[in-house]
Amino acid sequence: MKDDRSLVQAVLERAPGAFERLVVQHQNLVWHMVYRMVQQRDDAEELSQEVFLRVHQKLHQFRHDSALSTWIGSIAFSIATRHLQRKRISLVDECDDEEGSQLERIGDDFDLENAHADREFQSHVAEAMNKLSPIQRTLVTLYHLDEMSLLDIARVTELPEGTVKNYLFRARLKLRQALERKVGEPA
């Protein structure tokens, strides 16, 4: 938080290189979020640039009541969401919100050590990720790749923490189901 303050101050005072430093520090978070939501490299790159230009424009409004990364993440999320709305792409699948009905039990027989050796799992899980709704892909990425807490994810997405937990739970279960199908395939 202290580092956030000094960096924000430096950008507001137009210190040379300060804004570039801010971008370097937060570009991965923004890129992961935006890319996961829009799934198109060119669009994601353009939107990520837009996010940082908006950050610069609005930085004087940042009140330090959350981490700078959370604030920047929320700007990235709103810009990517608006992009999806313009393209009429739904952020959530209808079944994302249905209580319990779509959740199926999965068997528990699995050999982790053998699975490690199989690089095909990587592409299989990546494929399964692409089939998730934009919001589920984003939450899984923020939680697992960027190691954000549920509370911070809730702040970034402006969703209740319970909803974040629900989407994350369903997303991971779907990934596990996809993995299970892969394990079930004959070699």
Add this chain to the structure above:
Amino acid sequence: MNKPIHQPMTSQEIEREWQRQEKAEQRERMQSGEHDDAAIDQYRLIHRLLKQSDIPALPADFAHHVARQQLDVEQQAQFENLTLRVIIAILMVGGLLYVAPALIDGLQKMSAAVTLPWPMLWATTLALAFAGILDQISKRYRIMHR
């Protein structure tokens, strides 16, 4: 191998599954060697695979490019602001030149009536008020587009 059993999960099962997901996450972060539950192992593998992200890398000069773009945007905004001020000034001078004869004539008649010592005083006051209003409009425009 196991196939999904096509039955909806109960709330207890959902809670138990969530606990497995979270335990897998913790074990991965702690790099624990425990293997007591196949489901947890599956979630651990998912966690590992998600860590090896398939997201393409950003261009190496992304931050530099964005910083330069931001400077361009700022310079363009300054240029637009300057242009706006120049246009306002030209309009003001042009407007004053256009209405000046009629204004002076009217003020002379008025000054004759109210015996003001210097009729241009009215014109100056009006021009200053007009400039003040335009300046306020310009400031509001800048704030709106900041």
